[in-house]
Amino acid sequence: MIPREIIKKIRRIEIHTTRIVDELLAGQWDSAFRGSGIEFEEVRPYQIGDDVRAIDWNVTARTGRPFIKLFREEREMAAMLLVDQSASQGMGSHWQTKREQVTELSATxxxxxxKGNDRVGLTLFTDGIEKFVPPRKGTRHVxxxxxxxxxxxxxxxxxxxxxxLEHLNRTMSRRTVVFLISDFQDTGYEKAxxxxxxxxxxxxxxxxxQRELKMPNVGLVRLRDAENGRMVTFDSFSRSNRRAYEQYAQRRIDERDALFHRLNLDPIHIYTGEDFIEPLKRFFHRRENRQ
Structure with a gap:
């Protein structure tokens, strides 16, 4: 049986996030992801004016005549939420942790x-797959x-x-809109x-x-890596130590964002203790302009 406290939290999140969707994001989902899902339909002979990038070279080689691939937009689209549940998600120097922020964002x-009549699924992961919920429709599913x-x-x-990401590719055969929600405190994922x-x-x-990006002057502090348990003593009195901390954090950010840029990915950045609606609205607006 689900504890009463969890039921209360589910109800509160449902009320809060459905209001956000109805009042602030209505219609933006459809326009932002219009045409994201396409599937192959058939081939036909090439005609003057067709896009040469659509040529099916296998069929063309077999027949000796140029053919192109035709695709149709799927009426339904699937969205997957890949949500990081690692120990670092418990970090929060404001009134909420990253995990709490992520839960409300995911619900939204x-x-x-x-609301856009699409299916939605969920994968919870740490250093392994914790839970997989296949995409379906309906409020009860959300x-x-x-x-x-x-x-x-x-x-x-x-x-x-x-x-x-490897689990995603094994379980989702059709093209899917995937929200990869994490603090990206990981390495070696570039190829995947x-x-x-x-x-x-x-x-x-x-x-x-914000505390992950900037260290305040609070004297000697003991820091523990939530994911591997390692402890280190940090002297925040030292300006050079604080500068080195911030430079290291910025270098990690620059490397991550450079990877997104190389892969032509458009990230959303959110911070604990801050409203995530404006970053979401800006993202949807950028996507609308790309259509």
Whole structure:
């Protein structure tokens, strides 16, 4: 049986996020992802004026005549939420943790999808796959997604973006809109992200806390890596130490964003303690202009 406290949280998130979708994001989902899902329909002989990039070279070689591939836009689209549940998601120097921010953001995206008559699914991951919920429609299905986000007790503590993306490619055969929601405190996922982005429409959602980017002057502090448990003593009195901390954090950000740029991915950046609606609206607006 689901604890009463979890039921209350599910209800609160449902009320809050459906209001956001109805009042602020109505219609933006459809226009932002119009035409994202396409599937092959047939081939036909090439005609003057056709896009040469659509030529089916296999059929052309067999027949000795040029043929092109025809595609049709799918009436339905599937959206997948790949949500990081690693230990670092418990970080939060404001009134909420990254995990709490991610839960409300995920619920908003899920309700946006079903309001657009699309299916939505969920994959929770750490350094392994914690939970997989296949895409379906309906409010009850979204409430299940919220329940899984709130009720998840991860077995792992680390992060493997590569494993989550490899699982995506195994389970989703058709092109899917994928929101990869994480703090991206991981390495070695570049190849998996490149492969997945060829097949799917990947939207990185970077969730961060300002304390991860800037260290205040609070004297000697003991810092623990939530994902591997390592402890280190840090002297924040030292200006050079604080500068080195911030330079390292910025270097990680620059490397990550450079990867997104190379793969032509358009990320969403959100921070704990801040409203994520404006970043979402800006993202939808950029997507509308790309259509």
């Amino acid at each position: 995206l899920a309700f946006s999808a079903i 409430l299940r997604i919220i329940r899984e986000l709130l009720y998840c007790e991860p077995m792992g503590t680390g992060t493997s973006l590569a494993k989550s 992200l490149k492969i997945a982005s060829r097949k799917h429409d990947i939207v990185p959602v970077v969730v961060a806390d």
